[in-house]
Amino acid sequence: MEIPVPRPSEPAKVFHHSCFAMNTRFSLVLVGLEAEQARALAQTAERHLLACERLMSRFDAVSPVSDLNRRAADEKVTPPDALWEILTLCQGYWRQTRGAFDITLWPLTRCWREHLQRAEEPTDETIQRTLLQTGFHRLYLDEAARTVRFQSKGMSIDLGGFGKGYALESVAVQLRAAGVERAFLSFGESSITVLGSHPHGPAWPVGVGNLFSPQDAVHTFQLRDASLSTSGTAPFNAAGGPRAFGQIIDPRSGRPIEGYRTMSVASPGGMEAEVLSTALLITPAEQRAELLSDFSAVSGVEIVYDSNAGEFVPRIEWKYGS
Amino acid sequence: MDLDSPSLSSSGLESRADRREFLKRLAVLAGSSALIAELPWWSPLRVAPVAEAAADRVRLGLVGVGTRGNLHISHLLNTPGVEIAALCDDYDPHLQAGLARVKGAKGFSDFRRMLEMPDLDGVLIATPLHQHARMCLDAFSADKHVFCEKSLAYTIEECQAIADAHRGSKRVFQIGHQRMFSPAFLQALELVRNGAIGQITQIRAYWHRNGNWRNPVPDPSLERRLNWRLYREYSCGLMTELASHHMQVANWFLGAHPVACTGYGSINYWKDGREVYDNVNLIYRYANGTHAIYDSLISNKFYGMEVQVMGPKGTIEAEAGRLYAETPPPAPGIVQLINSLEHGFFDTVPIGGPSWVPDLKRDAKGTAITHEKSTDDGTAISLAAFANAIRLGVPIEGMMEQACRSGVSVLMGQAAMEQQREIAWPEGFRI
The missing domain is CATH 3.40.50.720 (NAD(P)-binding Rossmann-like Domain)
Structure with a gap:
């Protein structure tokens, strides 16, 4: 929708803050607040994101996630409460998505990344062996003792995408509690959360950019108090080659998705959007509606890029909801 | 030599x-x-x-x-x-x-x-x-x-x-x-003057090596002559032979000479008869309240050498030719959103795309600033x-001004360390 509306008598007060967090860029746009209040809210949000990073980062050797990955195959580990809560949430989503969303796939991700860097694919045998180091069913959460144990050597959890959704959702909660009515939050541009609506329209219109021409929207979501997550965007082998592999791995086959494909999901919650954009991408199209019957107010779009005379042309392959 | x-x-x-x-x-x-x-x-x-x-x-x-x-x-x-x-x-x-x-x-x-x-x-x-x-x-x-x-x-x-x-x-x-005359430093200065890091609030420079800083001499009688920079009679050691470069940069970027200096130096490792310090640590004060912090030693080379020009918006490492922004630039979609909000327009934010990843994973914020590639x-x-x-x-x-400012700065530093007191810029010094 590109209908210019008349200029308001007073231009909206717009505050913007971007910062580095969780290995990407976070941007916060607040509308209609006094600058001082907006700055304070942005500072609180940034502090919270950095705390989330310290909790969940795989790159930080002393984070609780790194500690868990180092020790949990050998002993029961008691994670901090915040991480315990995240792990139980992930277990719930794993069950709800019939295993399509799984935070234990890092060994496969690493295996494919290392092979593709050498321009080769792992053998079936390697994949089968690596699959034995993955799977949430091998991650034992002892509810009574609040301990975590990996039931296979070499297991490793990765909260990358989910962590961003979790962080966005908690920042949104903080902003609402502070009385903020309109806000636009972006995490690495692939995870968006909005509060309220655009000051000049009924919702925030957010376009899913063409992978090969980001300023062109292939599909536009109308978001109101909702989150949007896009998965499957950056291919492993971005340099090209006859076969493009996405970063998303199917936990059943142990193989990454093929071709240039993205799944964008809008949902009331940031975590849910993150979980579903990943899970739907690897769930066969005919099973997606059934999976989504457990969720309400969700919409989704899958975009496939067809190679046409050396150019990639986007096409909407699958669509759900409004 | x-x-x-x-x-x-x-x-x-x-x-x-x-x-x-x-x-x-x-x-x-x-x-x-x-x-x-x-x-x-x-x-x-x-x-x-x-x-x-x-x-x-x-x-x-x-x-x-x-x-x-x-x-x-x-x-x-x-x-x-x-x-x-x-x-x-x-x-x-x-x-x-x-x-x-x-x-x-x-x-x-x-x-x-x-x-x-x-x-x-x-x-x-x-x-x-x-x-x-x-x-x-x-x-x-x-x-x-x-x-x-x-x-x-x-x-x-x-x-x-x-x-x-x-x-x-x-x-x-x-x-x-x-x-x-280094294109990298020229481009660093251009970035500073264009406001890329905001006002300069501090300059930190260091030059670290690990070695005795000695040349082999064919005959002991030639020691002082060939290793002149180890002897106070001929040199001020690390200050005149190394620090002068970075003090020139500090004075140049700040457009001023320091008004005072304080610091400590000693020979704490290479106790081999040399007369100049093997480690120096100094703070230079400028009239506008900016400080340049300098240290040099020849018993550890882990950090190498660098001039860090710092301001509220970022840091420039001039030797490495990198700019580290305090905050990342917003995505084009966010810029477009801000623009449309400020002008009262309602249009689509093209943003839900590839996840943005910084150039370097570990050290996320640096971007190269040098265009002219030269060794x-x-x-x-x-x-x-x-x-x-x-x-x-x-x-x-402008050449004599640069020469005098850095030349005098390092001699102030040497005096501050030797006399263990604050040394002021020489009153009445005329360039």
């Missing part, structure tokens, strides 16, 4: 033709820089290099054929329109080795005899620090153009004497602070500027 230079082959510009092309590109860069008023020493480079006609050639004499002197020979042999007419050194093995490299050059053991040579346009002084002032003054008296290696002189009084002797002269004077640290360019300035017959503006 400055031994801090890289190896002789490191210039990366091995032939005269390469050098000529490089200088042509630089002429364009120098002419196009918005900062040219702040970098008057670049203006000789706006003239493209001359043809090889003998009449156009600038005839130079070099005194001090040690490591630094030899590096100058390498560069000068590749600098268009330059002839090395004479070499001078009172240590004969160095002189003979130099003469073997430069065909047709006349050899001298006495600098004053070299100055008497007819048709000599200028001299390059690459001798131990304590000889700089005497040689500069003699060269000025003999009406020669002068390129003097850093640091300017051994005492503040000598710095003043050089500045006094040169004031009003039509002769070119240049100091061997090659960062003034030259500015030394080759600075010599070309010297030759061009002589040919044009125009002194290089």
